Amino acid sequence: xxxxxxxxxxxxxxxxxxxxxxxxxxxxxxxxxxxxxxxxxxxxxxxxxxxxxxxxxxxxxxxxxxxxxxxxxxxxxxxxxxxxxxxxxxxxxxxxxxxxxxxxxxxxxxxxxxxxxxxxxxxxxxxxxxxxxxxxxxxxxxxxxxxxxxxxxxxxxxxxxxxxxxxxxxxxxxxxxxxxxxxxxxxxxxxxxxxxxxxxxxxxxxxxxxxxxxxxxxxxxxxxxxxxxxxxxxxxxxxxxxxxxxxxxxxxxxxxxxxxxxxxxxxxxxxxx
Amino acid sequence: xxxxxxxxxxxxxxxxxxxxxxxxxxxxxxxxxxxxxxxxxxxxxxxxxxxxxxxxxxxxxxxxxxxxxxxxxxxxxxxxxxxxxxxxxxxxxxxxxxxxxxxxxxxxxxxxxxxxxxxxxxxxxxxxxxxxxxxxxxxxxxxxxxxxxxxxxxxxxxxxxxxxxxxxxxxxxxxxxxxxxxxxxxxxxxxxxxxxxxxxxxxxxxxxxxxxxxxxxxxxxxxxxxxxxxxxxxxxxxxxxxxxxxxxxxxxxxxxxxxxxxxxxxxxxxxxxxxxxxxxxxxxxxxxxxxxxxxxxxxxxxxxxxxxxxxxxxxxxxxxxxxxxxxxxxxxxxxxxxx
Numbered sequence: 001x002x003x004x005x006x007x008x009x010x011x012x013x014x015x016x017x018x019x020x021x022x023x024x025x026x027x028x029x030x031x032x033x034x035x036x037x038x039x040x041x042x043x044x045x046x047x048x049x050x051x052x053x054x055x056x057x058x059x060x061x062x063x064x065x066x067x068x069x070x071x072x073x074x075x076x077x078x079x080x081x082x083x084x085x086x087x088x089x090x091x092x093x094x095x096x097x098x099x100x101x102x103x104x105x106x107x108x109x110x111x112x113x114x115x116x117x118x119x120x121x122x123x124x125x126x127x128x129x130x131x132x133x134x135x136x137x138x139x140x141x142x143x144x145x146x147x148x149x150x151x152x153x154x155x156x157x158x159x160x161x162x163x164x165x166x167x168x169x170x171x172x173x174x175x176x177x178x179x180x181x182x183x184x185x186x187x188x189x190x191x192x193x194x195x196x197x198x199x200x201x202x203x204x205x206x207x208x209x210x211x212x213x214x215x216x217x218x219x220x221x222x223x224x225x226x227x228x229x230x231x232x233x234x235x236x237x238x239x240x241x242x243x244x245x246x247x248x249x250x251x252x253x254x255x256x257x258x259x260x261x262x263x264x265x266x267x268x269x270x271x272x273x
Numbered sequence: 274x275x276x277x278x279x280x281x282x283x284x285x286x287x288x289x290x291x292x293x294x295x296x297x298x299x300x301x302x303x304x305x306x307x308x309x310x311x312x313x314x315x316x317x318x319x320x321x322x323x324x325x326x327x328x329x330x331x332x333x334x335x336x337x338x339x340x341x342x343x344x345x346x347x348x349x350x351x352x353x354x355x356x357x358x359x360x361x362x363x364x365x366x367x368x369x370x371x372x373x374x375x376x377x378x379x380x381x382x383x384x385x386x387x388x389x390x391x392x393x394x395x396x397x398x399x400x401x402x403x404x405x406x407x408x409x410x411x412x413x414x415x416x417x418x419x420x421x422x423x424x425x426x427x428x429x430x431x432x433x434x435x436x437x438x439x440x441x442x443x444x445x446x447x448x449x450x451x452x453x454x455x456x457x458x459x460x461x462x463x464x465x466x467x468x469x470x471x472x473x474x475x476x477x478x479x480x481x482x483x484x485x486x487x488x489x490x491x492x493x494x495x496x497x498x499x500x501x502x503x504x505x506x507x508x509x510x511x512x513x514x515x516x517x518x519x520x521x522x523x524x525x526x527x528x529x530x531x532x533x534x535x536x537x538x539x540x541x542x543x544x545x546x547x548x549x550x551x552x553x554x555x556x557x558x559x560x561x562x563x564x565x566x567x568x569x570x571x572x573x574x575x576x577x578x579x580x581x582x583x584x585x586x587x588x589x590x591x592x593x594x595x596x597x598x599x600x601x602x603x604x605x606x607x608x609x610x611x612x
Contacts, residue, residue: 054607121488139427141489142473224473225433225611240435240476241603242334 031255034248045249055233062213062230063257065144069151070159070209070261074201077159082193084160085167099160107154111221114150115141118222142224150218155211159204166200167193198269205265210258230254296324298537301339301352303524304330306559313553318544324537333358340367340529347529351538353398355437356389356523357592357599363394364596369528370394375539378546378564383584386523386563390592395525398545399560402578402587403441403520406485406503407492409511414492416516417442418449421463426470430484430493433474434461434606440599441520442494444590448517454588457602465609474611478502485510496522497578501558504576521578521587523563555579 034045049055084095117123118140125137140146178192219229234250237243315326333354340349344367362368371393373379379387386397407414420429432438444454472490475481478499484490486506503510528538551564561578
């Protein structure tokens, strides 16, 4: 594309310098604190972190909710993306607009909407009490269920967009051909659609899982201190305890979890070739 | 000659102006009510001292971290923080011992505010009571023990132990259980047993205001400084006067060690402690006065921690006890309550 590599490098240089000075360097310094002590380099920050029962619980809860949110988003996302991809071009454009609409609204506003829905005087409790299914309003806020719903709603559009983009690349005749050759819908999905959309699943899965791991507002508002996740714990370590070592350890764990999820999804996708 | 004199006068005026510009005092304060403070305290003081105030705001942890990070060359001259946080800074040798002879208004303060953490490392500028705010149309709270009563299960929020209200609440729960409130180990375990009955453990009073206005919570302990947010609500909230009494705390002024701006800092602290400023701050319902000479109307007093009788009746938790035990309390809290 360029007459020589120097031109390409020159064009990339400003962005590279920006990323190096304002992202890689400060994050590197911050993360290196997780390996330092007065005696030198150490892993004691990690052993200390995982020796505490609260931290173990928070780690497992974060992992569990991340997997659940990504898994559920994939299931719902495939159904939504498949139906959208079969619409007429005009209808597809309109529905796609609706899918990305939530992304244009602040996560804070979207999360507060859940308070209106899940609160003691919210729509769900009004319906439960009104239908006689519960005598008094039940506790929905500050539970793992509330955090799960909030995160799922927050990141679902990313999964649908990724899968839709992958599905639009499937040749139009492939699925009818599979059906004509006797494949049932279960076989069509696992032997045709899934292999052909695996890249979309890897991208969507990574985005949703990583997003669920690192979202702060939703767990903070819908979970509070009773449903701590790694990111809310990280905030607490910095802003309440002024413990930057533990915060760096948590940040490193989150990065490792994100990379591992991406590698794992890619490995799964490759294995299906 | 006339021109030369005019030129000299202009030079002098410019030099004076430049000097005034250089004369700055950097203070570190809580971020709430800054508009009121600007009008009542900051702007009038800048006129008096012919100097510029640089205001740094943030939560206690952030501001304490800033003081510690700049210990060798302080950027903050004077700060206002909770008494236990002041003691923590003093123990780290980050605070200057105050020359109280430079604080003419010190003698006007309630005795508890004159040397709250010992060795004149701090001086109190406001007290706050801490009790239970509740929905008066639904319940009546008579004791701190009501917070853990089965009748209120699923309707109560408690402050997190990491905030200033947390240890005060635990002290009063311990007293309500018939103990003296000095050893919080037992009461933390008790809260742990009731953890599922607690809606949430809040960190900021603004968080609680929202929860109570959304009817998620009908009773919770809170500092009196947050009462104004409840009294204007359309919902009927009441301030409890429990049988065990109200808890209390104090915020203090401190000066950083070796800041090089001591005279201006003393002048500012003394101005803040004056009857005039403390009265205006109280009338704006910003802070309850530590100056015993402040007189406010009954209506204002109702919203504050005001008067010798009330202040002397408060159950205070010693700053040293909080600092000495905080780490162990948080550890036990994280294991038995939050988990």
